[in-house]
Amino acid sequence: MIYNIKYKCNIKLNIIIFHIFIFLVYFGVSMNALIDINYDSEDKCIYLYLLNRILKDTNFKPYFYVDATIKEINDFLNSDEDKKNLLNYIKDLETVKRIIINSNLNDLKNRIIERNFTKITVKYPKDVPKLRVLKELGEVYEHDIPFTKRYLIDNDIVPTTYYYDFEDETRTIANNNLPELKTISFDMEVYCEGREPDPEKNPILMTSFCSKDLKKVITYKPFEHEYVELVKDEKELIKRTIDILKDYDIIYTYNGDNFDFPYLKRRAEHFGIDVFFDRTADKETEIGTKTKTQKHKQKIKISRGGIHLRSYIPGKVHIDLYPIARRTLNLTKYKLEDVSYELFGVHKLEVGHQNISNLWNNMDKNLVEYSFQDAYYTYKIGEYFLPLEVMFSRIVNQTLFEVSRMGSSQMVEYLLLKHSFKNNFLAPNKPSNREYQKRLREYYEGGYVKEPIKGMHENIVSMDFRALYPSIIISYNISPDTIDCKCCEDTSEKILGHWFCKKRTGLIPMVLRNLIERRKIIKKILKEKSSGEEINNKDKENKNNENEYYKLLNYEQKSLKILANSHYGYMAYPRARWYSKECAEIITHLGRTYIQKTIEEAEKNGFKVIYSDTDGLYAVLNKNTDKKTLLNKTYEFLNKINEKLPKDMELEFEGYYKRGIFITKKRYALIDENDKITIKGLEFVRRDWSNIAKKTQKAVLETLLKEGDIEKAKTIIRNTITDLRNGKIDKKDLIIYTQLTKDINEYKTTAPHVEVAKKILKKGGRLNIGDVIGYIIVSGNKSISERATLPEDAKDYDTSYYIDNQILPPVLRIMESLGISKDELRNIDKQITLDGFFF
DNA sequence: GCGGACTGCTTACCT
DNA sequence: ACAGGTAAGCAGTCCGCG
Secondary structure (H helix, E strand, O other), X not given: OXXXXXXXHHHHHHHHHHHHHHHHHHOOOOOEOEEEEEEEOOOOEEEEEEXXXXXXXXXXXXXXXXOOOHHHHHHHHOOOHHHHHHHHHEEEEEEEXXXXXXXXXXXXXXXXXXXXXXXXXXXXXXXXXXXXXXXXXXXXXXXXXXXXXXXXXXXOOOOOOOEOOOOOOOOOEOOOOOOOOOEEEEEEEEOOOOOOOOOOOOOEEEEEEEEOOEEEEEEOOOOOOOOEEEOOOHHHHHHHHHHHHHOOOXXXXXXXXXXXXXXXXXXXXXXXOOOEOOOOOOOEEEOOOOOEOOXXXXXXXXXXXXXXXXXXXXXXXXXXXXXXXHHHOOOOOXXXXXXXXXXXXXXXXXXXXXXXXXXXXXXXXXXXXXXXXXXXXXXXXXXXXXXXXXXXXXXXXXXXXXXXXXXXXXXXXXXXXXXXXXXXXXXXXXXXHHHHHXXXXXXXXXXXXXXXXXXXXXXXXXXXXXXXXXXXXHHHOOOOOOEOOHHHOOOOOOEOOEOEOOOOOOHHHHHHHHHHHHHHHHHHHHHHHHHHOOOOOOOHHHHHHHHHHHHHHHHHHHHHHHHHHOHHHHHOOOXXXXXXXXXXXXXXXXXXXXXXXXXXXXXXXXXXXXXXXXOEEEEEOOOOOOHHHHHHHHXXXXXXXXXXXOOOOOEEEEEXXXXXXXXXXXXXXXXXXXXXXXXXXXXXXXXXXXXXXXXXXXXXXXXXHHOOOHHHHHHHHHHHHHHHHOOOOOHHHHOEEEEOOOOHHHOOOOOHHHHHHHHHHHOOOOOOOOOEEEEEEOOOOOOHHHHEEOHHHOOOOOHHHHHXXXXXXXXXXXXXXXXXXXXXXXXXXXXXXXXXHHO
């Protein structure tokens, strides 16, 4: 009820805010949101890129901390002539009180200590590394936080969020809306002859764009296609491309980080064109003084970030959707075509890279259509992923550009850095390489997995702990800054010999509680909404605004969940600043204790627990229990358990299933009342099995789960084998996909996908770590690896390999779990041999 | 010398 | 470039048999 009132207020408030907004716009003051931030080393200042304005800040200076007194620092720097030079870089030395975490658990001093450090403020970001020699005096802290990220943390600016008046110091957030960003997708076709295109030689043929109100393909050959804009030559094409992109805030690409932008830049340089993306309408304002200055130059920067490139344009948000798709979706492969099929169920036009030069030479307008479709789907995928990325950007407090390139551990780290700053902590340093190596060798036990009772079960219920690890962290206040605190040594219960502070909430539990509480509120609002959906009868426009509002809440809720679930893994991540193996170990230990206790209790209450993994379990009651009794007993049991659990922990009802087949740990299949089948771990869900093997397994499972008909299952297997023998199987269904997880030279063993990778390289192709390789096993008597062949080169396929190594093992494992003897199964194949004989 | 058992490396899944 | 737990395939080696 309370939330219902709140939600109604929100809607009213939104309307009021909207009117205020109109009022402010009218009188020349408008809400604004930050979309990017950049430090310009020529102008020596921070540029804040707002929606339609650039602000300049020359006041904020880089700084870091040293564990030494000002006098010690001065003496040190004056000790010889070389060091004296360093004094020039220092703008200010100041003694400040900060809280530091003592991470040495053998040291029985207090876990956290508040004491003096020297804050060293320098003139320019590049001066910080020069002054790192001060570590000879004492530990240096927060010296490696990038300046622009530091700016956002210290000034508490939430990117991609509307403020009433951005230039007002109090900076009040106006609403939850997505900023009105002008978004465009961009894609490029390049001339290539089978090999990887070379930017020194191969020209750009066309560039395509798609946005809300623009569909365009620029090229310099008169193709007949409605979207074509004809220019004189490649040089004009590049100029025009830059010109179009200038006026957008967000540029979506698919692999633009590593291909499109680096290539565009190289070609532009080749023609002597400057790759500047200044927006024509931009005005620059000095913070505080509000004086207009000269137009700013937004030049593209291609930098190296680990093994990958990053293509950054100051003031714009380049979102490369490829890495986002890789980590957000679980697919067999990740070409643009695969991702658009997954998200929209449509097959886009494909031409294959090797054919591009042909289509170009023949002036085939399919090339234009293909190119445009690339841009079109890139745009659609971009719009699909954007809201979630915006939410991450707001919660983590970093720009869209950065956040869209971060893994979850990095997001957690920036979230913690922000709260660490707010609470006057000094952030722990990243581990040295030596420390990293040491951490890599530290092992600890994870979740508990119960050996399943193999075979078919009926009337199954599943229950699981809601956010097990996060709730344990909060309940026990587990954090590197609360473990083994001096103040609670005598009063706390010991877990694996450790204990946690009872007087002060730790950094990680604090952050987690924030995330979880916010998510609870959102979930409640969304629940109220869906239950009140029919009753509400408002006019259309209001309804649309409302839906938008709820959609965003749903994205926020999702991002909160992802971030909350990443904290446990973060603490065990060897490169983490707030690394604590002890904390991680205790979390999993408590997790094991809780699930094992729950299993025990379930058994005591008449349940038979079929299977359990980490935070949940599947159970059945006696054979003849009907569904209603089962569910009643389950809820009764849940109540009983939840009464005993800490208040932040909860065992939840997950689902009811008619039937389930359990094969081994982590491998099982279930069917619910609506005949919806869930398959876990089996070959069907793995990419490194041929489609024919997966399809057969799925069909067998379906028959067994729906009808329990073993004979019918055998027939399916028999038919597939016959089809294989008769060569009736589509080539596509024979391809096996395997990911390349390291450099080709680092493999210690021969493996099919590695051998195929070598063949690709020989043909002049290029491969990256992470690429997925598809291959078919062709006939012959050499090893499987030697017979693994690129699908386009495969002339036939090895029937017996596909029968014995692909079709049979996955289905036979299922049949065996049902207690069918090996002898009986052998007959399946024999009968076919006979069939073949008689034909 | 032969063939199954075992081992190490590798991948992709589950939570 | 978030964790550990797990099954399973392929290549290569071991090992018992005779």
